[in-house]
Amino acid sequence: MLYFYSIEIAYRIFYIIISFVFCLVIGFWHVQIWLLIETYPFLQFSNKKFIATQTTDLIDAVWIITFSTSFLFVYPFFVYQIVLFSKNSWYEYQIHFIIKLFFYSLMLYIISLLFCYYFFLPILLDFLSQWEIKQTKSILNIEIEFRILNYVQWTLTFRYVFCFIFYIITFFTCFFSFLLNSTVKYNLLKSYRKLFIFFNILFIFLIIPSDFYLQFFVISYSFIFYELIFFFLCYKRNSTYLEIN
Incomplete structure (x- = not known):
């Protein structure tokens, strides 16, 4: 065989x-x-x-x-x-x-x-x-x-x-x-939300140029994105709890 x-x-x-x-x-x-x-x-x-x-x-x-x-x-x-x-x-x-x-x-x-x-x-x-730095009166010209x-x-x-x-x-x-159900999602984001944000920013920084405004936008967007998801899960969890009671 x-x-x-x-x-x-x-x-x-x-x-x-x-x-x-x-x-x-x-x-x-x-x-x-x-x-x-x-x-x-x-x-x-x-x-x-x-x-x-x-x-x-x-x-x-x-x-x-x-x-x-x-x-x-x-x-x-x-x-x-x-x-x-x-x-x-x-x-x-x-x-x-x-x-x-x-x-x-x-x-x-x-x-x-x-x-x-x-x-x-x-x-x-x-x-x-x-x-590139190209100026007629500049000493340093970079092409x-x-x-x-x-x-x-x-x-x-x-x-x-x-x-x-x-x-x-x-x-x-x-x-x-x-x-994943809502409870597991809620517990994951509650415990590891900052870790997810860190790895998300790290991965994005590897593929984008080192521009201050772009990096600031990425950091702000990552925080807002995960906080909104966590807020939505909290709202959904509370709504489900109220319906049960």
Whole structure:
């Protein structure tokens, strides 16, 4: 029995590797399109050029984009092979659960990716690209030059971190809203409200620039958001208590 399972998983791993290699070849063949897609959030509002200070910068940027895109496209096929391999040992409700979990997770990731790509990332890049000091009578003049390798590394890292944080926040929000009763929610916010606020501010500070007004808005918004939720839970708890009495 172990021999047959080993043969099956070896075949499925072989299929995954072949699919990944095909994705690498196709991605490398159309690398100019992927470079345009990666730089489009910046180029749509700026006419600046990217520079490569070393000979291997462009090659490294191409490989990073190709591998990142290939992993992204081969991931659904990887999950599909895992589900098929484990299908014989799972109950039917477990199969439906893992399919729904994967489907909703994929939809949530696509939504967060599109939101970051079309809305959040262009605004952030536009804000960061304006940090230049150019004055005719000033001794200090600062002009920003954009390296293609650093840009690709930073945007990919930022996008994946943003999607991961968005997924975690959405998951805990749904869990907190639909799977917990009012009493548990009330006790959690009553005991750990400050801790939730701290981690919320910490995560947001990791993805936003160090601007005073923006940080002040984030801190104020976090406090007001959690205090309003706690106030609503207190009101709902008191209303339920009065109805019972």
